[in-house]
Amino acid sequence: MIKTLDQLFKPDRLVTRDIERTHFKSNLISLYFVRELSLREAALGALLGRILTFSSAEYPNLKAISDQEDDLYGVVVYFDLDKYRDQLVLEYKMIYPKYQLLPIEKDLTDQAIEFYHSLLTRPLLVDGLFDQEIFQMEKDNLMEELASIQKDPEAYTYRQCNQAHFASSNLGIYKYSDIATVRQISNQELVAYYHDLFDSLVFRYRHGDFLHHSGGVGLRPASLPKLDKLMQKTHLEEERKLNQSVLVQAYQTDIEHTQPDSQAAMLFSAILGSYSNSVLFRTIREQLGYCYSIYTKYDKYRNVMFISVAYQESNHEALVSKIDQLVKQIQAGQIDEDDFAVAKLETIQGLKSLADRQETMLDYEFIQDLFGKTDSIEDRVRQLEQLTLTDITRAAGSFELMTSYHLKGTR
Amino acid sequence: MKRIYSQQLNEEYYVQDLASGFQVILYPKAERYNKGAFLSVGYGSLDQEFIDDNGTVHHTPPGTAHFLEHKLFENSSSDILEELGRLGANVNAFTAYDNTCYDFTAPDNFEPSLELLLQLPFRREYTQSGVELERDIISREIDIYLDSVDYRSYRNGLTALYPHHPMGQDIAGSHESIKQIDKRTLDLVMDNFYVPENMFLFLIGDFQPQELDQIVKSLPPFYHEYRPKARVMIESDPSIPTSDSLIEFDDTPIPSFDYLLKLEPLDDPEEAFQRMIKYNLILDVLFGKGSDFFQANYTAGVLSDLDVEYHYGQGYCYISFSAEGKKPEQFKLNLEKLLAGFHETGVSMEEVDRIKRKTMGRFLMGFNSIHNIAQTYIAFHYLKAHLFDYLETVNSIVLDDFQNLFQGANVFSIVREETL
Numbered sequence: 011m012i013k014t015l016d017q018l019f020k021p022d023r024l025v026t027r028d029i030e031r032t033h034f035k036s037n038l039i040s041l042y043f044v045r046e047l048s049l050r051e052a053a054l055g056a057l058l059g060r061i062l063t064f065s066s067a068e069y070p071n072l073k074a075i076s077d078q079e080d081d082l083y084g085v086v087v088y089f090d091l092d093k094y095r096d097q098l099v100l101e102y103k104m105i106y107p108k109y110q111l112l113p114i115e116k117d118l119t120d121q122a123i124e125f126y127h128s129l130l131t132r133p134l135l136v137d138g139l140f141d142q143e144i145f146q147m148e149k150d151n152l153m154e155e156l157a158s159i160q161k162d163p164e165a166y167t168y169r170q171c172n173q174a175h176f177a178s179s180n181l182g183i184y185k186y187s188d189i190a191t192v193r194q195i196s197n198q199e200l201v202a203y204y205h206d207l208f209d210s211l212v213f214r215y216r217h218g219d220f221l222h223h224s225g226g227v228g229l230r231p232a233s234l235p236k237l238d239k240l241m242q243k244t245h246l247e248e249e250r251k252l253n254q255s256v257l258v259q260a261y262q263t264d265i266e267h268t269q270p271d272s273q274a275a276m277l278f279s280a281i282l283g284s285y286s287n288s289v290l291f292r293t294i295r296e297q298l299g300y301c302y303s304i305y306t307k308y309d310k311y312r313n314v315m316f317i318s319v320a321y322q323e324s325n326h327e328a329l330v331s332k333i334d335q336l337v338k339q340i341q342a343g344q345i346d347e348d349d350f351a352v353a354k355l356e357t358i359q360g361l362k363s364l365a366d367r368q369e370t371m372l373d374y375e376f377i378q379d380l381f382g383k384t385d386s387i388e389d390r391v392r393q394l395e396q397l398t399l400t401d402i403t404r405a406a407g408s409f410e411l412m413t414s415y416h417l418k419g420t421r
Numbered sequence: 422m423k424r425i426y427s428q429q430l431n432e433e434y435y436v437q438d439l440a441s442g443f444q445v446i447l448y449p450k451a452e453r454y455n456k457g458a459f460l461s462v463g464y465g466s467l468d469q470e471f472i473d474d475n476g477t478v479h480h481t482p483p484g485t486a487h488f489l490e491h492k493l494f495e496n497s498s499s500d501i502l503e504e505l506g507r508l509g510a511n512v513n514a515f516t517a518y519d520n521t522c523y524d525f526t527a528p529d530n531f532e533p534s535l536e537l538l539l540q541l542p543f544r545r546e547y548t549q550s551g552v553e554l555e556r557d558i559i560s561r562e563i564d565i566y567l568d569s570v571d572y573r574s575y576r577n578g579l580t581a582l583y584p585h586h587p588m589g590q591d592i593a594g595s596h597e598s599i600k601q602i603d604k605r606t607l608d609l610v611m612d613n614f615y616v617p618e619n620m621f622l623f624l625i626g627d628f629q630p631q632e633l634d635q636i637v638k639s640l641p642p643f644y645h646e647y648r649p650k651a652r653v654m655i656e657s658d659p660s661i662p663t664s665d666s667l668i669e670f671d672d673t674p675i676p677s678f679d680y681l682l683k684l685e686p687l688d689d690p691e692e693a694f695q696r697m698i699k700y701n702l703i704l705d706v707l708f709g710k711g712s713d714f715f716q717a718n719y720t721a722g723v724l725s726d727l728d729v730e731y732h733y734g735q736g737y738c739y740i741s742f743s744a745e746g747k748k749p750e751q752f753k754l755n756l757e758k759l760l761a762g763f764h765e766t767g768v769s770m771e772e773v774d775r776i777k778r779k780t781m782g783r784f785l786m787g788f789n790s791i792h793n794i795a796q797t798y799i800a801f802h803y804l805k806a807h808l809f810d811y812l813e814t815v816n817s818i819v820l821d822d823f824q825n826l827f828q829g830a831n832v833f834s835i836v837r838e839e840t841l
Contacts, residue, residue: 033452076711083782107782157674253564299557355509
């Protein structure tokens with residue numbers, strides 16, 4: 011069955027990898043379609059994923075699809091999108107139980123893969139177009155979902171800061187695009203996009219009861235340009251009737267993910283705010299009581315670190331000043347040995363833990379291949395262990411606050 | 422040491438009971454990097470009124486269990502959270518309605534991390550000044566919930582449905598209730614609930630069964646000493662909401678709404694667990710993504726998302742229908758119509774068997790994750806159910822009586838823009 015799936019794609023544009031892990035109760039299969047990131051691509055990808063998992067020629071409605079998932083003992087089939095630098099990745103995954111572990115007579119693996127295959131390859135088309143009612147309904151629902159982000163103040167502020175920080179490029183685009191772009195998509199355009207998808211660079215990976223195998227590794231997307239450095243600082247403010255304010259700050263760095271300092275930059279982010287007892291958490295939350303949560307998020311592929319916090323507006327000035335002070339202390343080399351050791355250990359443990367989940371392991375392997383990396387988790391652990399405080403200080407010094415988005419709570 | 426084995430799942434765990442009433446469960450899960458330790462205490466947000474061993478009745482403010490969960494890590498020299506962090510452990514804690522759990526996972530340094538975790542119930546080094554500061558932090562946490570439209574819709578409904586039961590209050594309490602919590606409150610609940618008889622330790626990861634003996638022997642003396650636990654007083658609340666419709670206006674692009682239906686709680690745990698499974702099967706047939714109801718309302722633009730859940734515990738039982746969409750009133754009409762006619766239509770066994778198949782596969786796949794296994798074990802423990810009996814119970818359920826399943830007081834809560 012898997013050969014039938016592989017034959018859908020151009021051999022010189024297909025990367026395959028099977029990861030043998032027999033101690034899970036399920037198998038996972040994933041297709042990653044690599045596209046160039048743009049508002050239009052994101053809108054088309056998001057809408058297509060919804061339509062293909064709502065209906066197909068054999069399973070013409072949601073009930074038929076859901077019934078088949080249930081009959082196959084709870085298989086889960088889904089589309090999602092992700093962004094890596096200037097690449098948009100459509101992920102089409104299926105997780106299915108190992109049928110030999112169930113008290114049933116028949117192994118349903120082939121049926122499961124056929125179901126996965128059919129949703130992708132045999133969409134419900136009427137006169138060469140997607141069923142117009144379904145197309146319009148899913149378009150409306152996607153726009154509704156995009157509007158709903160406003161309901162989550164932290165997610166909303168993060169998205170706004172992202173867009174403002176990368177205003178001059180496509181890197182700040184939300185993975186499901188925006189309402190205006192979705193609104194403009196026509197049925198014809200979506201069908202053309204669907205057909206074009208099969209010519210994409212495709213990574214087909216499996217995790218579970220499979221013998222180790224890899225093919226086509228080394229293929230990579232054409233576009234991974236060096237990122238321009240922002241020259242202008244941007245600070246935006248918006249008022250909303252909320253109990254709390256939210257602040258998201260974006261710090262840019264010129265450290266590229268290919269440079270060894272990228273690991274040191276990741277540790278800087280960890281020391282500052284991405285583990286459970288980081289400098290920001292301990293000072294802003296535990297000592298000052300300004301917030302419930304504060305954290306950093308470092309994106310090595312976009313050369314940016316975000317700090318996100320929700321707090322009472324009356325503490326705004328003091329909070330901003332304290333964050334600035336703590337960042338500068340680390341940049342000046344004032345790093346507690348303990349913080350350094352803990353951040354290093356937590357980062358290493360996080361890496362080791364990837365293998366405990368099928369999805370995270372498969373995604374890790376995919377990203378490695380996408381960016382042409384060959385270092386294993388063990389290699390990464392060794393690199394992290396060798397980092398010194400000097401490395402961290404040097405990496406920290408390259409970060410500069412460029413963009414902030416302040417959602418001011420007025421309730 | 423008792424071995425519990427499931428041939429069907431090919432999974433096993435081991436249980437050791439101590440004379441103090443404390444229990445240690447060891448669940449070997451080979452080839453996992455992480456090992457996990459979950460210290461569970463049978464004290465949750467609902468346990469606000471209780472009688473201690475001397476017969477004295479105590480009333481504690483809503484939010485006490487959650488407050489204590491926050492404060493238990495405080496230590497005079499350094500926070501236990503920090504100490505666990507230094508060992509590379511990924512630490513977490515959560516408060517539920519009927520229990521509080523402190524846990525960590527770690528690929529390395531498991532023994533010293535466990536040693537620290539086990540000190541939590543008896544170190545008690547929180548201070549009054551620490552309690553004051555924590556109040557600010559928890560207030561910020563409550564603000565996060567209050568800024569969530571989905572949360573407010575659900576919470577407004579639940580408060581109206583249970584005005585005389587602690588379910589009517591949030592797990593974290595309110596800005597007002599947490600002002601009443603001080604160090605003495607925390608000491609009181611520690612004395613009465615953080616006792617070996619009311620706790621158990623669940624360990625999972627790449628262990629050998631024989632390690633259980635050594636772990637039990639190395640437990641601090643605290644866990645071997647019997648201490649009485651308090652008796653919780655929770656009465657059921659049969660009241661009917663004064664209004665069956667609640668509307669709150671807010672600046673939200675899409676309305677959030679919740680229809681909550683109150684059912685009579687059952688006293689017998691086995692009966693209550695079986696009833697939960699029965700309802701879950703029926704609710705999945707009626708309202709799951711593959712249901713006629715969902716598809717009809719989704720395609721008609723009434724809703725874009727629907728989550729239906731059955732909830733039960735001491736003195737409460739209800740079904741929540743939580744949705745998001747443009748036509749809340751239409752949703753209510755359609756839902757009530759279906760529920761009113763259900764005793765005649767019922768569900769077909771073909772549909773139920775399909776849901777049983779799904780349940781079987783999903784339950785099996787749940788055994789991939791050590792967190793999922795631990796959380797399911799803990800949840801089942803407080804429902805007095807057994808992890809490995811679940812599938813058998815699901816398969817044994819026969820649905821032949823559809824009378825009076827959806828009769829009860831209800832409330833419909835909406836948060837939406839005023840202009841709609």
